[in-house]
Amino acid sequence: MIIETTAREATRTQRFAHYFTLIYCALALFIGANLRDSALYAITPYTNSEVGITAFYPESWLFDTTPGVVLDVRDTQRAGFNTRINIRVLPFSPGMSVRNLIDTLALQRRIDLPFYKILSVSERAFGLDDITTIVDYTFVSDLDDPFLQLIPAVVIGEDVFIVRRNQVILVSFTADANTFDRDYAIFERFLETLDY
Helix, strand or coil, rough: CCCCCCCCCHHHHHHHHHHHHHHHHHHHHHHHHHHHHHCCCCEEEEEECCEEEEEEECCCEEECCCCCEEEECEEEEEEEECCCCEEEEEECCCCCCHHHHHHHHHHHHHHHHCEEEEEEEEEEEECCEEEEEEEEEEEEEEECCCCCCCCCCEEEEEEEEEEEEEEEEEEEEEEEEECCCHHHHHHHHHHHHCCC
């Protein structure tokens, strides 16, 4: 006995349901991706009218008020060394060079930071007409916490020196060496939003 089956053609309503399902899934994926990006890349504005700086930092980062620092934010969601961005304004006279500031900072940091070492000093275009000096460095963070026994972390940092009239805006970024490359994109977005 042979059973014959015939393929039935889909009705117009069934075809419409198939197309609608595909469009609905694509739309749901698009909305989900946008919601994820808006949560991951949410930013908070910061304005300091005394210094004339406006910037946007990640919303989930902790804003800290440190004397002598214009802006200090850090990512406290991870254990170990927190990724940090801070801005300081340093005096700068016409007779000075940026190298004087780099050397002064290096001397101070060698006292404060264990195994501090400058990796490179370079110049890079920043904005439309500014040339900035970039200093890459490394040090070891031992997090003096009596309740946590953590292994010291190797930290990589980058300083951006922006000369503006009689002052230098120093933007510093520090992150654990294991997460530096991943977190550097956050710093690049921060620099893009920095207005001085």
